[in-house]
Amino acid sequence: MSAPVHASASLAPPARVFVTGLGCVTPFGIGVEAFARGLASARAAFDDVTLFPSAGHRTRLAGEVRAELGPALADLAPRVKRHLSRTDAFAVLAAREALSDAALAPEDGEAGVFLGSSTGGMFEGEEFFWRLRATGGRARVSDIASQQHNGPADAVARAFGLHGPLVTMSSACSAASMAFEAALASLRAGETDVALAGGADGLCRLTYAGFNALRAVDEAPCRPFRADRAGLSLGEGAGLLVLETEAHARARGARVHGEFLGAGSSCDAHHMTAPKEDGSGLALAVEKALADARIGPADVDAVNAHGTATPLNDAAEWRGLTAVFGERVRELVFLPTKASIGHLLGAAGGAEAVASLLALRAGCATRVPGEGPLDPDCPARFADAAELPLAHDATILSVNLAFGGANAAVLLRGVRP
Amino acid sequence: MSIVITGIGTVGPHGVGTAALAAALADGTNAATELEPVPDFHSPSAHPRYLGRVDPAALAPHLDPRTSRRMSLPSRLAVVAARLARADAGLEAEHFEGHDVAVCLGTAFGPTDFTIRLLDQIRDKGPEAASPFLFMESVANAHAGQVALDAQLVGPNATIVQREASALSAVAQGVSYLASGRCELALVGAVDEIAPMTHGALERFGALSSGPCGRALDAARDGYAVSEGATVLVLERDDTAHARGARVLARVRTALRGNDPTASAVTWGDGAERLGLTLRLGLERAGLTPFAIDRVVSGASGSRRGDRLEALLLRQVLGDTPPSVLTPKAVTGEFGGGFLAAAVLAATGADFGPTPGFESVDPELGLRPHDGRPLERARTVLVSSLAAGGAAAWLVLEAGEA
Structure with a gap:
């Protein structure tokens, strides 16, 4: 049932929030198990991009979703399928899987939708724009119906008949984690009992050429925290969680994947694209997440790092984490998910949350693709030569940094089987 | 608080x-x-x-x-x-x-x-x-x-x-x-x-x-x-x-969000009844009844479907004779934040003149926007906005001291 985010919300100990469903579309394919297999394979999902020409860019690679979307969407109602962008489709498929995993039926339509997306259906918008320019304005306007940033969240709510709060967070690469934070606050305040939260983003010319212009991409697959890292690799997809209040989950006997402990966000207020060198902005977000979760740094076992593999980002991230965890940062298990699927931008936090919960389910951090020496200035401990053990009920911090200086941190804890 | x-x-x-x-x-x-x-x-x-x-x-x-x-x-x-x-x-x-x-x-x-x-x-x-x-x-x-x-x-x-x-x-x-x-x-x-x-x-x-x-x-x-x-x-x-001794322009009594899943990707839906339930429940949880609302700042903008949904929603929640309905988008236009500023001004007791462009009541909608007559200062203002694609958001503002 819905309730307002009214101004008298209590600051008493917050209601616990559980993760009861997972769903994703990644460059490894459609679904959580495809993602799990891909991560376990210790190979990266990068290949030559086929959606648009890559000539003139520093790289031809991307983590592109090659799976056929049409058959996967076949059973959706025509009114839902109409005007779906690729990104919308990623979001709808991930949401359907997450709802099914949570054993929630569409008639449980009170759920809220909190999704991050940096560009929404920009790829289709670009196609429309190209045709406009090429034909002197003769292009079908229906082609951009889903171009908007809010397309993925709207499509999810429409597809599953959801009446709860509908929020698209478009805060670049922190969008999904900030969407988690918004969902968490909404659940705790009693605005909704169930939320579909995460992010969705698709590859497009704008971001592919834009990061190329910033000299932020690597010609080769990205190599987070390695000494010879030279930039990021872009990817696409969606990662969504079903979040529920403890009371709602227990009342219906839901299976619990983990607990969503807390979240925090901050802004560097330093530069529009570069992170603050000392990582203090990120550190503030992490400290806020820890306070929100009412745990301390010593309670954290692992970090799903932002780890874009740009020289500046990884170093700043390491410094920020060091400010929070001290020397213990060297003991934390790092999960540099982008080494496997690339940077999913507004979906990154969503896919990385799913990856974190998969690591907790597996009881280990799987081997990270890539080779080469670690950077002595940011010596993250990750599964390089072999898997690293991780308790099923370990606590994982997941962080994201974004353009505009937006930082976000979320804390997840697993459950013993 | x-x-x-x-x-x-x-x-x-x-x-x-x-x-x-x-x-x-x-x-x-x-x-x-x-x-x-x-x-x-x-x-x-x-x-x-x-x-x-x-x-x-x-x-x-x-x-x-x-x-x-x-x-x-x-x-x-x-x-x-x-x-x-x-x-x-x-x-x-x-x-x-x-x-x-x-x-x-x-x-x-x-x-x-x-x-x-x-x-x-x-x-x-x-x-x-x-x-x-x-x-x-x-x-x-x-x-x-x-x-x-x-x-x-x-x-x-x-x-x-x-x-x-x-x-x-x-x-x-x-x-x-x-x-x-x-x-x-x-x-x-x-x-x-x-x-x-x-x-x-x-x-x-x-x-x-x-x-x-x-x-x-x-x-x-x-x-x-x-x-x-x-x-x-x-x-x-x-x-x-x-x-810090700040002047209070208005109080935010509650902020509500919802969705109309009958909307298509490009326009408004027809789910006024269900949206009305979301709004009523939200007001109730904030300790408000529809009778407490004595002014509406409506997001009606001139859209055929959007205004229809808005009007049916307002009547669903506030009855067939709701309090004065201001439609500032006729002045500010859609987008650009002018509507939000107008809503706050409404809560501060600002004057609102006649609604430009309005000539005749749509019988299906049955709502007449403010005609420019002087209004008493409102105590509780409902601000409503419904989006193409389905999103809905509402505020209830209360008059401040300013």
Whole structure:
């Protein structure tokens, strides 16, 4: 049932929030198990991009979703399928899987939708724009119906008949984690009992050429925290969680994947694209997440790092984490998910949350693709030569940094089987 | 604890600052001007087109040329509106430094002009020619980042995109940040530019009014008029506002969000009954009954389907004879934050003149917007916005001391 985010919300100990469903579309394919297999394979999902020409860019690679979307969407109602962008489709498929995993039926339509997306259906918008320019304005306007940033969240709510709060967070690469934070606050305040939260983003010319212009991409697959890292690799997809209040989950006997402990966000207020060198902005977000979760740094076992593999980002991230965890940062298990699927931008936090919960389910951090020496200035401990053990009920911090200086941190804890 | 609005900054077609907007609302005058069609984006037909534009020269006194040059139009609008809001709230640097100040801004379309310029570069000269500057300012959250950078605001920095509901959704998110202790103070609002491609696309969708203003709730309405601009509000908890002696413009009694899943991707649905239930339950949980609402600031804009949904929703919740309904989008236009500023002005007791463009009641809607007669100051104002695509957001504002 819905309730307002009214101004008298209590600051008493917050209601616990559980993760009861997972769903994703990644460059490894459609679904959580495809993602799990891909991560376990210790190979990266990068290949030559086929959606648009890559000539003139520093790289031809991307983590592109090659799976056929049409058959996967076949059973959706025509009114839902109409005007779906690729990104919308990623979001709808991930949401359907997450709802099914949570054993929630569409008639449980009170759920809220909190999704991050940096560009929404920009790829289709670009196609429309190209045709406009090429034909002197003769292009079908229906082609951009889903171009908007809010397309993925709207499509999810429409597809599953959801009446709860509908929020698209478009805060670049922190969008999904900030969407988690918004969902968490909404659940705790009693605005909704169930939320579909995460992010969705698709590859497009704008971001592919834009990061190329910033000299932020690597010609080769990205190599987070390695000494010879030279930039990021872009990817696409969606990662969504079903979040529920403890009371709602227990009342219906839901299976619990983990607990969503807390979240925090901050802004560097330093530069529009570069992170603050000392990582203090990120550190503030992490400290806020820890306070929100009412745990301390010593309670954290692992970090799903932002780890874009740009020289500046990884170093700043390491410094920020060091400010929070001290020397213990060297003991934390790092999960540099982008080494496997690339940077999913507004979906990154969503896919990385799913990856974190998969690591907790597996009881280990799987081997990270890539080779080469670690950077002595940011010596993250990750599964390089072999898997690293991780308790099923370990606590994982997941962080994201974004353009505009937006930082976000979320804390997840697993459950013993 | 309650949350109060202590400052407002607005920039739009009526000018810079609340006084210009308040005068326009009191007179019932729309500031849209005719727009020349732009090749490739507009259809070749010769009918007149309108847009509520911001005069760039009006921003100059508020933004030095060096700062202005490194920003897109949405960033410039947002930064100026935020500076005005901070000044209006009496906030100085001491209130920011070492404090957790959030920025939460809504936008319907993001920085479209820079996006188009960047895509033109890529198309015409290849990706090698793409400008890092254009890319940096093409991301949807660039304006929120610039607002934070301008005043060194280190709290949550959020950008909300939900078409016509973006402004109120952003306010709701700011309220959530404050109510959950995630920040001490929040700058919330909305910013929009209407680039030729956006204007042309809305025209192709049949969304735009044939005249300079949307004929809100009118039987012969044929679309909305669009505007550029930005509005930023300062939100804070009443105890912190009281402690620094701030003037309270209005209190946010509640902020509500919902969705109408009957909407298509491009227009409004017909789920008034279910939206009404969401709104009623929300009011109830805030300790309010519909009878407490003595003024409505409606998001009706002249859209055929949008106004129908809005009117049916209002009647569903407030009955067939609701309190006075203000439709400020007939003055401010759709987008650009003018609606949000007008809503706050309504809560402060500002005068509202006749609704431009309104001539006759639509029998199906059965709602007549305010006719310009003097109104008693409202105690409890319901602000409503429903978006194409399904999103809904509402605020209930209570009169402040100002």
